[in-house]
Amino acid sequence: MAKIWYSITFIAxxxxxxxxxxxxxxxxxxxxEVDTLNVRSGPGLDYNQxxxxxxxxxxxxxxxKEDWVKINWNDTTGWIAKQHVQFQxxxxxxxxxxxxxxxxxxTTQSAIKGYLMxxxxxxxxxxxxxxxxxxxxxxxGWIHRDYTALATKPSDNRDTSNSSDTSVNAEQSIATxxxxxxxxxxxxxxxxxxxxxxxxxxxxxxxxxxxxxYHIQTENGTAYVAGWLVSIKGSSQSETTNxxxxxxxxxxxxxxxxxxxxxxxxxxxxxxxxxxxxxxxxLMKKLEQSxxxxxLTRDDDQYLSLAARSSFANTSKPDxxxxxxxxxxxxxxxASGISTFYNGNENEHLANMVHxxxxxxxxxxxxxxxxxxxxxxxxxxxPSLLLELGFLSTSYEEQYVQTSAYxxxxxxxxxxxxxxxxxx
Ligand SMILES: [Zn+2]
Numbered sequence: 001m002a003k004i005w006y007s008i009t010f011i012a013x014x015x016x017x018x019x020x021x022x023x024x025x026x027x028x029x030x031x032x033e034v035d036t037l038n039v040r041s042g043p044g045l046d047y048n049q050x051x052x053x054x055x056x057x058x059x060x061x062x063x064x065k066e067d068w069v070k071i072n073w074n075d076t077t078g079w080i081a082k083q084h085v086q087f088q089x090x091x092x093x094x095x096x097x098x099x100x101x102x103x104x105x106x107t108t109q110s111a112i113k114g115y116l117m118x119x120x121x122x123x124x125x126x127x128x129x130x131x132x133x134x135x136x137x138x139x140x141g142w143i144h145r146d147y148t149a150l151a152t153k154p155s156d157n158r159d160t161s162n163s164s165d166t167s168v169n170a171e172q173s174i175a176t177x178x179x180x181x182x183x184x185x186x187x188x189x190x191x192x193x194x195x196x197x198x199x200x201x202x203x204x205x206x207x208x209x210x211x212x213x214y215h216i217q218t219e220n221g222t223a224y225v226a227g228w229l230v231s232i233k234g235s236s237q238s239e240t241t242n243x244x245x246x247x248x249x250x251x252x253x254x255x256x257x258x259x260x261x262x263x264x265x266x267x268x269x270x271x272x273x274x275x276x277x278x279x280x281x282x283l284m285k286k287l288e289q290s291x292x293x294x295x296l297t298r299d300d301d302q303y304l305s306l307a308a309r310s311s312f313a314n315t316s317k318p319d320x321x322x323x324x325x326x327x328x329x330x331x332x333x334x335a336s337g338i339s340t341f342y343n344g345n346e347n348e349h350l351a352n353m354v355h356x357x358x359x360x361x362x363x364x365x366x367x368x369x370x371x372x373x374x375x376x377x378x379x380x381x382x383p384s385l386l387l388e389l390g391f392l393s394t395s396y397e398e399q400y401v402q403t404s405a406y407x408x409x410x411x412x413x414x415x416x417x418x419x420x421x422x423x424x
Pocket of ligand 1: 256257263264272324325326
């Protein structure tokens with residue numbers, strides 16, 4: 001009974017909220033506060049005046065730059081002085097896609113701090129160009145506006161005439177898509193028609209870079225893709241490793257545990273989560289040097305559920321998924337060595353290749369490779385392994401696995417095993 005009453009209350013509140021938001025000012029608008037305000041073609045007094053706007057006019061905001069605000073105005077855009085407007089910003093927005101990356105800075109080059117799923121509501125802290133500074137469940141970071149409810153469809157009327165200053169070196173690059181159902185467009189902005197959709201992991205030669213967009217070669221022509229949806233790798237580097245089985249393969253590395261989940265704690269206090277991440281970052285460098293495209297489920301000390309990790313794998317569809325762990329057996333004296341786990345006969349070959357290469361490279365006790373039912377090898381619909389790289393419950397092994405010699409050797413082994421697997 002109480003349950004029904006709560007439901008009714010909830011629906012009522014929801015309807016009230018719905019009603020009030022419909023009548024409120026649109027997200028991210030500015031209100032003009034002076035009688036007449038000049039509109040200019042760029043963010044400064046040196047730019048031509050292209051018109052005027054008036055008190056109480058409201059405009060949607062495309063971006064802000066220092067003391068200037070770029071508005072949608074008269075079917076085009078213009079810049080007005082920030083000091084004469086009042087921002088009518090929403091304080092929350094909603095994520096429109098799964099696995100939207102939360103970055104540490106307003107750039108795709110910065111570290112990933114977490115992920116948002118479709119429908120997640122985030123608190124808005126700040127907006128900078130096309131990036132939103134947000135807070136979500138205690139994580140502060142930046143997300144791209146185009147994947148939120150604040151996405152402005154008729155935006156990005158960017159002047160492409162000065163694109164040459166950003167096209168340096170782009171000619172020799174390969175763009176790898178980071179998300180499924182990525183839009184390919186007819187031109188370098190979200191104004192242009194969608195001419196196709198492609199999935200994570202697909203690669204295209206880059207013809208040139210135009211601002212934030214890449215002009216790419218497809219099988220039946222050319223298209224444009226947004227720079228924040230791809231990772232870019234120079235093909236000159238890849239060409240030197242042409243015979244390498246890792247070239248253009250996508251490997252997702254999953255450093256086990258993180259954040260409030262420390263994993264096992266060594267007999268001398270080592271946190272498994274920290275060592276897992278160290279190993280992952282070393283392995284990432286080696287795989288990238290061999291031309292692989294590497295994705296990490298986490299690249300800092302953050303908590304991620306097992307389901308978030310496997311669903312990230314299933315969305316990105318890497319060629320291989322490798323979950324890294326260190327082991328513990330506090331009741332077994334001097335437990336030692338490396339174990340490899342896989343799920344499904346089709347993955348036994350991968351397990352064999354990687355396991356043998358790790359034992360070769362490290363000389364560690366061989367605990368074998370075996371079929372198992374762990375979430376991290378059962379749920380990803382791609383070839384997956386879970387590696388246990390040594391025992392933190394055995395004092396000398398806890399010390400040993402942290403040496404740079406061991407970290408180098410064990411990551412060489414994983415690298416070589418993957419390379420052999422992909423070369424077959
Ligand atoms: Zn673990």
